[in-house]
Amino acid sequence: MALKLNLTQNMKLYTLNAIESLINKYTENGGLILTLKEGSLGHGHLLLSGNGLKTCIIKERYLNDSSSGHSVRFYSETPKKYQALI
Numbered sequence: 257m258a259l260k261l262n263l264t265q266n267m268k269l270y271t272l273n274a275i276e277s278l279i280n281k282y283t284e285n286g287g288l289i290l291t292l293k294e295g296s297l298g299h300g301h302l303l304l305s306g307n308g309l310k311t312c313i314i315k316e317r318y319l320n321d322s323s324s325g326h327s328v329r330f331y332s333e334t335p336k337k338y339q340a341l342i
Contacts, residue, residue, distance in 0.1 A: 267317070268328075296324070299314060
């Protein structure tokens with residue numbers, strides 16, 4: 257029997273409008289936005305960073321065939337696996 261993990265169980269998901277608002281906040285404050293992977297219904301996998309701003313990782317999460325949500329994580333310092341991309 258295969259084990260199914262529900263990724264959204266302990267994770268808050270955000271709407272497309274909330275993510276666009278966050279992206280606007282970063283761009284208005286001189287932040288950098290990198291698209292790591294294109295999304296199908298949303299923004300995909302993004303890295304947001306900038307001087308005086310926390311690093312933000314946004315990932316599109318599949319819900320069903322016609323909808324998705326976005327998970328958001330903030331870091332005081334950019335994680336090592338993303339440092340080479342900036």
